[in-house]
Amino acid sequence: DGGITQSPKYLFRKEGQNVTLSCEQNLNHDAMYWYRQDPGQGLRLIYYSQIVNDFQKGDIAEGYSVSREKKESFPLTVTSAQKNPTAFYLCASSTGTTTNTGELFFGEGSRLTVL
């Protein structure tokens, strides 16, 4: 079945360590997104990418990095520079074009806890 796969589902990290969250989609979507979810704050956009080898900062990009070397994959690295990384991270994709009106399709999320 087509969809978005995020891994790992749960991750624990010590302070000062970088960690990479995986996001893979087989929907043949052009656009991919990373969101961070904290209780009472909704979803906040970290990074997004419309095409391979191109990505844009969202509203809270500091302390995060991404790459888009393949259409299907959009990994997110949470670096040690991110001051409060404990959160639920959601990856999404859509049929992103200049005339896009499409919905977002979400993965199941990755819950990161910094010890």
Add this chain to the structure above:
Amino acid sequence: AQSVTQLDSQVPVFEEAPVELRCNYSSSVSVYLFWYVQYPNQGLQLLLKYLSGSTLVKGINGFEAEFNKSQTSFHLRKPSVHISDTAEYFCAVRFAGTGGFKTIFGAGTRLFVKA
């Protein structure tokens, strides 16, 4: 700048009662409007969307929403809720940003249906 405000953080309601979840948005550009639902520890899924045309849109699970341009609102309604509707609901706007389309979300409304 674009923003989304969900006016209620929590809405408790009895089973089979009607419910309205309120959403207001602010935007200087054209937007598309969406409602998503999130069940615990899962990603979001689309309930309904407004792109153009009729201001009353129907979605899955018996939900509907009405777009009001003059009041910049997109309230979600259901005439009779079920226990299974207990979840968090997010209003979202999608618009053309730098480098492609972006979607931003409200803080969410937690709907709690009581027996």
